[in-house]
Every structure is written in C-alpha cells, then in structure tokens.
Amino acid sequence: MKKHRVSIIGSGNWGSAISRVVGQNVTKHSGMFEESVRMWVFEEDIDGRPLTQIINETHENVKYLPGIKLPENVKAIPDLRAAAQDADILVFVLPHQFVYKTCDQLRGVLSADCKGISLIKGLDFRDNNILLFSDEISKILGIPCAALSGANIATEVAEEQWGETTIAMKNKEKDGDLFHKLFQTSYLSVAVIDDYTGLQICGALKNIIAVGAGICDGLKCGNNTKSALIRGGLLEMRKFGKTFFGGVHTVTFFESCGVADLITTCSGGRNRKAAEAFINSGKSIEEVERDVLNGQKLQGTTTALEVHHFLKARNQTNEFPLMTSVYKVIYERADPDTVIQSLHNLEVVK
Amino acid sequence: MKKHRVSIIGSGNWGSAISRVVGQNVTKHSGMFEESVRMWVFEEDIDGRPLTQIINETHENVKYLPGIKLPENVKAIPDLRAAAQDADILVFVLPHQFVYKTCDQLRGVLSADCKGISLIKGLDFRDNNILLFSDEISKILGIPCAALSGANIATEVAEEQWGETTIAMKNKEKDGDLFHKLFQTSYLSVAVIDDYTGLQICGALKNIIAVGAGICDGLKCGNNTKSALIRGGLLEMRKFGKTFFGGVHTVTFFESCGVADLITTCSGGRNRKAAEAFINSGKSIEEVERDVLNGQKLQGTTTALEVHHFLKARNQTNEFPLMTSVYKVIYERADPDTVIQSLHNLEVVK
Numbered sequence: 001m002k003k004h005r006v007s008i009i010g011s012g013n014w015g016s017a018i019s020r021v022v023g024q025n026v027t028k029h030s031g032m033f034e035e036s037v038r039m040w041v042f043e044e045d046i047d048g049r050p051l052t053q054i055i056n057e058t059h060e061n062v063k064y065l066p067g068i069k070l071p072e073n074v075k076a077i078p079d080l081r082a083a084a085q086d087a088d089i090l091v092f093v094l095p096h097q098f099v100y101k102t103c104d105q106l107r108g109v110l111s112a113d114c115k116g117i118s119l120i121k122g123l124d125f126r127d128n129n130i131l132l133f134s135d136e137i138s139k140i141l142g143i144p145c146a147a148l149s150g151a152n153i154a155t156e157v158a159e160e161q162w163g164e165t166t167i168a169m170k171n172k173e174k175d176g177d178l179f180h181k182l183f184q185t186s187y188l189s190v191a192v193i194d195d196y197t198g199l200q201i202c203g204a205l206k207n208i209i210a211v212g213a214g215i216c217d218g219l220k221c222g223n224n225t226k227s228a229l230i231r232g233g234l235l236e237m238r239k240f241g242k243t244f245f246g247g248v249h250t251v252t253f254f255e256s257c258g259v260a261d262l263i264t265t266c267s268g269g270r271n272r273k274a275a276e277a278f279i280n281s282g283k284s285i286e287e288v289e290r291d292v293l294n295g296q297k298l299q300g301t302t303t304a305l306e307v308h309h310f311l312k313a314r315n316q317t318n319e320f321p322l323m324t325s326v327y328k329v330i331y332e333r334a335d336p337d338t339v340i341q342s343l344h345n346l347e348v349v350k
Numbered sequence: 351m352k353k354h355r356v357s358i359i360g361s362g363n364w365g366s367a368i369s370r371v372v373g374q375n376v377t378k379h380s381g382m383f384e385e386s387v388r389m390w391v392f393e394e395d396i397d398g399r400p401l402t403q404i405i406n407e408t409h410e411n412v413k414y415l416p417g418i419k420l421p422e423n424v425k426a427i428p429d430l431r432a433a434a435q436d437a438d439i440l441v442f443v444l445p446h447q448f449v450y451k452t453c454d455q456l457r458g459v460l461s462a463d464c465k466g467i468s469l470i471k472g473l474d475f476r477d478n479n480i481l482l483f484s485d486e487i488s489k490i491l492g493i494p495c496a497a498l499s500g501a502n503i504a505t506e507v508a509e510e511q512w513g514e515t516t517i518a519m520k521n522k523e524k525d526g527d528l529f530h531k532l533f534q535t536s537y538l539s540v541a542v543i544d545d546y547t548g549l550q551i552c553g554a555l556k557n558i559i560a561v562g563a564g565i566c567d568g569l570k571c572g573n574n575t576k577s578a579l580i581r582g583g584l585l586e587m588r589k590f591g592k593t594f595f596g597g598v599h600t601v602t603f604f605e606s607c608g609v610a611d612l613i614t615t616c617s618g619g620r621n622r623k624a625a626e627a628f629i630n631s632g633k634s635i636e637e638v639e640r641d642v643l644n645g646q647k648l649q650g651t652t653t654a655l656e657v658h659h660f661l662k663a664r665n666q667t668n669e670f671p672l673m674t675s676v677y678k679v680i681y682e683r684a685d686p687d688t689v690i691q692s693l694h695n696l697e698v699v700k
Binding site (some may be wrong): 010042068115151152153156157159161162164165189191221222223224225226228230231234235238251253254255256259260263264267268276340343344345346347348350 | 507536543574581589603605613614700
C-alpha cells in the first residue's frame with residue numbers, strides 16, 4: 001500500500017496543537033502514513049530569525065504555541081506549494097479569510113487522490129448565502145473534503161489533557177478509518193459522523209451563543225439563566241440547520257461538535273470573555289477588540305452580523321430570537337436584557 | 351367555574367421558593383384559583399416558636415429560605431390532613447423518603463377531581479425496580495399526577511432571577527393549561543411536555559453525573575474534559591431512559607429538565623461540590639457528608655449506588671460506563687481517573 005503524505009496548511013495555535021496529534025499518529029501508524037509531516041507556516045520574523053527556522057530547530061512554535069514541544073517529524077515549510085507538493089492528505093487549519101487565496105495556489109500540486117479535512121472555524125457568507133468551507137475546498141481543488149470540530153481548546157489538546165472531537169464526511173465508509181487513525185490518540189477521542197453540514201454549522205454558530213453567554217455573565221445572571229441560554233443556543237443552532245440545510249440530524253447536537261463544544265465555548269473562550277467586558281465597560285465592541293484582544297476581530301460578533309443579514313434577507317429574524325438579540329445588543333446597542341428576553345418562549349421542535 | 355384550591359405539601363428550600371410562585375399566580379389568576387394557598391409545614395421549634403407561626407406572622411421561612419418574603423396568601427399549616435382537606439391541586443415538594451408515609455395520610459381528604467404534581471427529586475428504587483414518584487402518588491391516591499423539573503436552583507427562583515422549568519404530564523391537553531398558569535411567571539418560563547418518564551429520569555440521574563463532574567473538577571481536568579463528561583452524562587441519561595422505559599423521547603433532553611438542568615447541576619450544586627471535596631480530601635464519602643454537608647446524605651451518590659444495583663441485576667453495567675465509574679470511585683475507591691476513562695468510547699445512538 002502506498003503511504004499517505006500528510007501536509008498541514010496552517011500553523012497558528014490550533015494548527016500547531018493539531019500538528020502534534022498528526023505527527024504522533026503518522027509515527028504510530030507508520031505502515032499507513034509517510035513519516036514526515038509538512039506544515040505550511042506563514043513566514044514571520046521573530047527577533048531576527050524566521051519562524052520556520054525556529055520551529056525546525058527548536059521544535060516549538062514560539063509565537064502561537066509557546067512552551068509546547070512539537071514532534072520532530074513535523075517540518076515547518078514557508079513555501080505553500082512546496083509544503084503541499086504531492087500531498088495525499090491536506091489538513092486545512094487557517095483563518096477563514098485566507099482559505100480562497102490559499103486554495104488557489106494549491107491547484108495542480110496535489111497527488112491525484114488527495115483528500116482534505118477542514119479545521120477552519122466559521123461559515124462563508126457570500127452574496128448573502130451560506131457556504132461550507134469543506135464544500136468550497138472541494139470545489140476549488142476537486143478533492144473530497146471532510147471537516148473536524150469539537151470541544152477542543154487548543155492548549156488543552158497540546159498539553160494532552162483528555163478530550164474528544166468529531167470528524168464529519170460524506171464518504172465515511174471509504175475514508176473514515178483513515179482520518180480516525182490520523183487524529184485519534186489516547187488523549188483525543190474521535191467520533192466519525194456523516195453530518196458534515198451540521199458539524200460546521202455548530203462550529204460557527206456556537207460563537208454567537210458564546211457572545212450571548214458573555215452578555216449573560218456581564219449582567220451577573222444566575223446559573224438558571226445561563227444554562228437556559230446555552231439550551232436556547234442549542235435549539236437555535238438545530239433549528240438553523242434544519243431550516244436552511246438538508247441532512248442536518250438531531251443526533252449531531254449530541255456529539256462533541258454540538259453540545260460539548262457549545263458548553264466549552266460558553267464557559268471559557270474569548271467570545272464569552274469579550275462580550276462580558278463589552279457589558280461591564282460600556283465600550284463599543286470595536287474598542288473591546290482593540291483593548292482586550294489586541295485588535296483581533298471577534299468571530300462571534302462578526303458571525304452574529306453575517307447571520308443577521310442572512311436571516312433578514314429571508315424575513316426570518318423572529319424565528320431566531322436569541323441570535324438576533326445578540327446582534328442587536330452588540331451592533332444596535334439594544335438593552336442587554338434583550339438577550340434574556342429572547343429566551344422567554346423557547347420551543348423544542350420535534 | 352369552581353375555583354381550584356391549591357395545597358403545597360412540603361416547605362423546604364424548594365417548597366418555599368415554589369410557594370412564592372404559586373402564591374403569586376393564584377392571585378393573578380383569581381378567577382381560576384382560590385385566593386389562599388395552604389402549605390403543609392413539618393412543625394419545628396425555632397428558638398422557642400413554632401415554625402408555622404413564624405411563617406404566618408413574618409411571611410418568611412426563616413429556617414429553609416431565610417431572607418425571602420413569601421406571599422401573604424400562603425398559609426403554613428402543621429397538620430397534614432388539614433392542609434390538604436378538599437384540595438383540588440396538590441403540589442408535592444418533599445424529600446423522597448417521606449412520600450409514601452405522607453400520601454398514606456392523605457387518603458380520603460381530597461376533593462373528588464383532585465390532581466397532583468410532583469416536584470420530588472429522584473426515583474424510587476424498590477425491589478430492584480425503578481418507580482416514578484408521580485406514578486406512585488397516582489396509585490396511592492387515585493389521582494392523576496404530573497411532574498415538574500428543570501434548571502431551578504431554588505434560591506435563584508426565590509430571588510426572581512429569570513429561568514425556566516418543564517412540566518410533564520400524561521394528560522397535557524386536559525390539564526396542561528391549568529398547571530402552566532399555576533407555575534408560569536415573568537421570571538419562570540414553563541414548557542409543558544408529555545414525556546413524564548424522561549423528565550423524572552433526568553431529574554434523578556443528573557445528580558450522578560454531577561458527582562462525576564465534581565470528580566473531574568477534583569482532578570483539575572480542563573474544559574474539554576468537563577464538557578465531554580457533561581455530554582457523556584446526557585448520552586447515558588438518554589440511553590437509560592430508552593433502554594428501561596417506553597415513551598422516553600430524544601427531544602426531552604433538549605428541554606430545561608434535560609440539558610439545561612444537567613449543565614446547572616454540573617456547574618454549581620452540592621453533589622458536584624461534595625465530590626470535588628471527596629477527591630481533594632481523600633476522605634470517605636460518609637466523612638465528606640458529615641464535614642461538608644452537616645451529615646445530610648448526598649442524592650447523587652445514593653442514586654449512583656441504587657442505579658448500580660439496578661444495572662448489575664440486569665447485566666448492564668458495561669452499557670453505562672460513566673454512571674458505573676462514578677459508583678466505583680465513590681464506593682469501591684477505584685482510581686478517580688476511571689471516570690475520565692469511562693468517556694473514551696462514547697457513542698451517540700440514533
């Protein structure tokens with residue numbers, strides 16, 4: 001059997017954490033995978049040295065995952081096409097704004113039966129439609145593309161604290177085992193499902209709910225209120241999937257990518273934290289991003305805005321009161337209590 | 351229309367909190383309910399005065415819900431039969447060990463078309479079978495009996511912090527509106543469902559999962575692990591319901607009595623807290639109950655023991671690894687990590 005060559009496209013906090021998992025697994029399953037894992041690293045200068053050189057010499061991504069050793073078989077490569085040349089498996093783990101540009105450059109360099117897996121967070125809102133990044137990668141490169149999402153705080157995975165994740169793919173019977181072997185470790189339990197739409201919707205919308213959870217925390221709400229908010233989020237995520245996409249299953253929300261990731265994101269995480277600071281400080285969300293997040297854009301608020309445009313164009317804002325209220329509090333400075341009021345009539349659809 | 355006379359059977363922390371809700375609602379819906387709500391109070395001497403007298407004069411249950419005013423139309427009554435005489439609606443909210451003795455005394459005093467609702471926590475394990483308290487009350491008194499459960503920390507409900515709850519009943523079409531009016535307020539949203547078995551199973555089993563969450567916290571596990579544990583608990587509660595009872599629905603776990611109550615109980619609550627102390631202190635669970643809970647028995651550990659006997663008699667312990675591991679850590683002093691290991695192969699059944 002031909003061994004699979006694995007390339008990781010991206011090397012941020014989550015990309016570096018997952019490179020440990022992948023690096024360990026290709027060694028463990030050496031009959032199945034090539035020993036070396038290439039990781040494309042967007043070159044940066046760190047105190048006068050290129051980041052790729054630091055990673056390859058010290059086996060540490062000092063900028064995005066400091067203090068954690070990467071496996072020695074993970075090779076940092078600054079040239080995108082060189083990193084992906086003849087790859088059989090591409091692990092996409094980069095910020096969503098770079099997906100198209102990156103994929104365009106990968107045309108023609110991959111092996112004939114290359115497969116992808118998207119660890120990209122978010123959905124692509126384009127011309128007021130929603131696209132899944134796994135589908136977009138698939139279309140641009142002409143390869144099948146799975147998706148991975150779960151209750152995965154990157155640092156905890158990097159520290160080998162036990163957790164779980166979910167992989168979703170159209171062709172579960174064909175490639176499910178391959179991806180399971182690439183990501184399953186003693187500290188990361190992998191479930192493979194077929195609902196790749198539901199998985200990616202959960203991964204994006206949970207951040208809106210986490211902003212709601214932060215608003216709730218900023219208002220000093222009790223446990224009853226907070227857990228009602230998480231439940232309300234779960235219901236709206238499910239309804240959103242069922243309303244706008246075919247093939248979204250109720251059981252997906254019982255997976256790690258569903259309820260577990262939602263709980264993790266609403267308990268810790270930057271979206272929750274920034275929204276709490278937004279309520280407590282009285283600053284605008286742009287000011288909070290500047291002061292609390294060093295100018296980085298919050299995924300939850302951006303997604304709330306995009307989902308709002310999407311719903312408004314379809315006259316559906318009233319059907320998703322929680323996500324709509326998060327948009328209103330953040331962008332229209334509505335009374336923060338609007339978020340709590342949005343929960344007053346939750347209904348579980350069969 | 352004849353007005354309904356409401357009696358509350360029990361007056362602990364949750365009973366007193368719910369007496370505020372009921373007292374407010376009979377006033378609001380005065381065309382539907384008698385103005386006065388009788389509350390049976392197990393008489394105690396508080397610094398030389400009977401508790402019922404204190405409640406009726408100061409409108410405060412100084413022992414079980416100090417600092418909170420009860421509505422003036424809630425009347426504390428020390429005699430059980432007098433409290434329930436000619437009642438049309440009985441709200442049962444007392445510790446489960448007193449249910450049978452209390453019901454026995456109520457025979458023959460109720461109105462002809464009396465209905466009950468059980469706010470009793472737990473399940474009745476008898477002769478290694480599982481009985482629902484709503485069914486037992488129904489059988490003993492010959493009345494229909496609904497059940498109420500949800501993410502309801504009593505103090506938060508008493509302080510009118512917004513939250514939600516779930517009512518389940520066989521005859522939703524007939525009496526759903528009546529019970530909705532009795533419990534729905536601006537700070538407590540009520541959903542009425544028909545899966546009264548699922549609701550009561552959630553209310554009991556969540557406490558076992560909360561013990562698991564406390565073990566997890568005692569081990570200083572991360573967010574990924576903790577949310578996996580809550581998810582694992584949700585899956586086992588669902589599987590338990592579907593395996594041993596008919597008519598348990600997946601959607602019930604999306605209600606306040608399902609996922610929301612589980613999250614609340616695993617975040618705060620005495621079961622979680624005591625289990626964390628159990629891990630940190632190295633004491634036996636009996637010592638923790640004595641030292642941390644003033645000798646009160648923990649519901650989660652007792653239920654873990656009863657569920658273990660139930661499962662063992664049916665050769666089903668392997669099918670419920672999380673609940674079994676909680677039993678083993680608490681009662682057989684198994685390595686606490688057994689609880690985390692039990693989560694390694696979670697499977698979502700369709």
